[in-house]
Amino acid sequence: MDLLYKIIFYINGFIIVWAMVGYPVSLKIIGKLFKKRELKKDFSHQPTTTVMVVAHNEEKVILEKLNNIIELNYPKEKIEFLIASDNSTDKTNEIVKQFVKEHQNFNIRLYEVKKRKGKTNAQNEAQKTVKTEFLVMTDANSILDKDSVKELMAAFTSEDIAYVSGRLSIVNQTSSDVSSAEASYWDSDLATREIEGRIQTVTAGNGALYACRTKDYYDFDPIQCHDSSMPLLYALQGKRAIANHDAIAYEKAGEVIEDEFGRKVRMNRIILKHILPDIRILNIFKYKWFSYFYFGHRTCRYLLWISHLLVFITNALLLSESWFYVVMFVGQALFYLLALVRAITKSNNKYLTLVYYYCVTILAQWVGVYSILTGKAKPFWEKAESTR
Template identity: 30%
Template sequence: MKLLIELFLLLMLLAVFYTYLGYGLVIYLIVRLRNLMGKKRPVPNDSSFVPDVMLVVPAYNERDCIDEKVNNSLALDYPSDKLHILFVTEGSTDGTTELVEQYAATNPRVHVMGGRQRLGKIEAVNQAMHGIKAPFVIFTDANTTLNSASIKHIIRHFADPNVGAVAGEKRIQLLSSEAAVGSGEGLYWKYESFLKRLDTELYSVVGAAGELFAIRTELYEQVEKDTLLDDFVISLRIAERGYRVVYEPDAYALERPSFSVGDEKKRKVRIAAGGFQAISRLQPLLNIFRYGWLSFQYTSHRVMRWAIAPFCLPLILVLNALLLTLPGNGLFPDTVYQGLFVAQLGFYSAALLGYYLEDRQIRVKMLFVPYYFSFMNGCALLGYVRYRRGNDNGIWEKVRRAA
């Protein structure tokens, strides 16, 4: 009995380690080996490749940031006759549609697709895609700011016919006085960016962030209107068809962190629920014999992070506590399990302390990692509960962002 519990505990510890550190180490070594063998993937850089591009900006009730978004979009460093901007304002009630229409009346590059009925973001985008003639579409959120050269850096990759989508980088814009949740989010995205660089070198990025990503228009497939992670599903379905999704770190979208822990929790739970939904709809990608590297990357980077590791963490604590009560010899001395149990209690205590201080807007940097790690995995478990309830319709209220 004790041996069986020990084996389960060891298996779950290995799963958590692999999910958060092991996978990164494995693909780093593989990529290094490939580079030493002279198999580094080339990056297209043909200055004559300047196709028409449609920048699509879903904007439901985003009046407060429309002026900044329009001006930022018009100032992007790309030939003005090649870059067109479409705001999809589906059912906005705060004057967003009317404000964009004012810009469209004076600038032929700006377009708006409104409508009185609120359809949900992805259903509105489904309809908008029917009328887009440009060969490439770049999606970006209304509350983000793109760097000037972002379009050029993204589009150059499409000179390679094997590239079906390009994921830009999401950067969290932090102030020195930001709360722990914002700083934790920033650290998380820095690590994600590191993994995406390696994913691209190995084969393909497994999912794009909606803040900034691009696709070949002809590859767009209508997405189910109740889809929660439309950006993830769109990009993975393109990869499923044999195209690579590459990562471009020099094209980035700046975004402020969530306004509060409550807002970030709302966002994280929705993302986790969307992750479980996506896993159920992308089941063929789990077949490593059919999809090879893509299946390996998808399972390691996404499926294990959403559907394996969050469930392992509480079980590790429970099994560790159980082992301390069982007599007899085991695989390791009792002192090992005692040390592991104390380490877990210390880690989660630091996370609770981080939550307590965060609620009082007190920053302690050493608590960022345990707090955000525990927060993220707790939200994943809540996301699973939300997914199992099955009452999502794809229409959701946006979370507030810090000013």
């Protein structure tokens, strides 16, 4: 049995270390080997484009968003604006209708989803009314840089590029230790995505800002989200999903741990399917770097919840084997204890906060798995007020 425990311990230990340290470091090395590969842009590429904003009860931010998108630096005759209201019951629809009435020189329209089924369903329904060549999608609480759409379109330099993700910039990273931890996570993840997209394809985008060809749009199940599903779909089709981080969306991160925890639980509502969503990913001869990227950036991260538990349990069962297992077990116990201390004391210590934030992320994965197994996972959620 000890041999089995050791096998489980080392396999899951590798998954944790590879996800958090090994893969990011390896990617930096690979990025240097491919440093001559740069993102190409063609700013003369300005096709007809629809900017879709999905909103559910966003009366607090929708007017600011509307004023933001009509100021985008893009040919007025080539851009349309579509607000997909996911069964909003507050004043969101009224505000949009009034705005449309007052700005008839812009091509703005409202699509009202009659039954709330979540963001992806609202996008699926509204997309069927789109006639432009390209579709840019953004959230109601994200403020776009004036050149963001122009930058996204400039990155579609070849037919094999099916998806371009912009960069999410956290504007309130100094507001709290929670938003600071989230900003740190995004900074490291953006660096990873930049290299992945430059070499071949990213493994995920972000919901704040991304674009695709209208003809390439796919009706995903409402429980899925475009952030993780679109790049995967296109990669398996032999197309590329890339990142242009000069296309910027500004957004607030959750300032309280409850908001960030809730957001991460939502992100993990289909975590089990995304560990290995398609067996074809393993075919490195066909999908090349994408197989490597997905395993390191997605599969290993989506296994952290179970890997941490298995490492802890098998480590406890191997304590009598050698001093190494004693040291490893004490190290794990101290790590979780530090997170507990931060939770109880509310300390602002940077390092305690990072440990705490990481443990909250793992806990959110467990809650996501529980929701899936109990049938409680849903395609919609209540927004985090601290991000508005």
